[in-house]
Amino acid sequence: MALPLLEYKPTTQNQRVASFGKADEDEDSPYIYRMEDMAGPDQAQRLIWASYRQVFSEHETLKFNRNATLESQLKNRSITVRDFIRGMAKSERFYATVVAVNDNYRLVDVCLKRFLGRASYNQDERIAWSIKIATLGFFGFVDALLDSEEYTNAFGDYTVPYQRKRMEGRPF
Known part of the structure; x- marks a missing residue:
C-alpha cells in the first residue's frame, strides 16, 4: 500500500502570486508553448524543443537525448504534451543523467523545477x-507529479511546463 503524500505547510513563494504587474511584462517572461498553437511542422518542432529544454535543461539537449518515437506521436497528436513530458521523464537518458546521479532530496528539487516550474x-x-x-519508485514519483492537481491547474494536458515565477537569484 502506498503512503499518502505527507502534509506540509507551503511557505509564501512568488509562484503562488498571480502577477507582479510590470515586472512580469519584460523580456524574461516565458513564452508559453501549447499544443493548440501547433499549426504546422515548424511550430511543432518549437514545442518539442521547448519540452526538451524544460525537461533536460539546455546543456543536456543533445541529439542523442531525443526520442523519435515520442516526437512522432506528439506531431501526430497521438499523445498529449503531458504524456510527451512523462515519456521523456521516464526515458533511460533522463534516468542516467538526472536520477542516477542525484539523491532523493536533490531529485525532488530538480523535478519540481522542471515539471511544476517552481522550487x-x-x-x-x-x-x-x-x-x-x-515508496513508489522514480516512475511512480513522476506519475504523482504529472497527475497532481497542481500540474493540471498550471499546465493541463497541452501546455509545456515552464518556470512559473522567478527563481531565487533572478532579478526583477
Missing part, C-alpha cells in the same frame, strides 16, 4: 516527495 516550498515538502520516491 520546493521548504524542507517538509522535500521530505514528503522523497518518501513518494522511496
Whole structure:
C-alpha cells in the first residue's frame, strides 16, 4: 500500500502570486508553448524543443537525448504534451543523467523545477516527495507529479511546463 503524500505547510513563494504587474511584462517572461498553437511542422518542432529544454535543461539537449518515437506521436497528436513530458521523464537518458546521479532530496528539487516550474516550498515538502520516491519508485514519483492537481491547474494536458515565477537569484 502506498503512503499518502505527507502534509506540509507551503511557505509564501512568488509562484503562488498571480502577477507582479510590470515586472512580469519584460523580456524574461516565458513564452508559453501549447499544443493548440501547433499549426504546422515548424511550430511543432518549437514545442518539442521547448519540452526538451524544460525537461533536460539546455546543456543536456543533445541529439542523442531525443526520442523519435515520442516526437512522432506528439506531431501526430497521438499523445498529449503531458504524456510527451512523462515519456521523456521516464526515458533511460533522463534516468542516467538526472536520477542516477542525484539523491532523493536533490531529485525532488530538480523535478519540481522542471515539471511544476517552481522550487520546493521548504524542507517538509522535500521530505514528503522523497518518501513518494522511496515508496513508489522514480516512475511512480513522476506519475504523482504529472497527475497532481497542481500540474493540471498550471499546465493541463497541452501546455509545456515552464518556470512559473522567478527563481531565487533572478532579478526583477
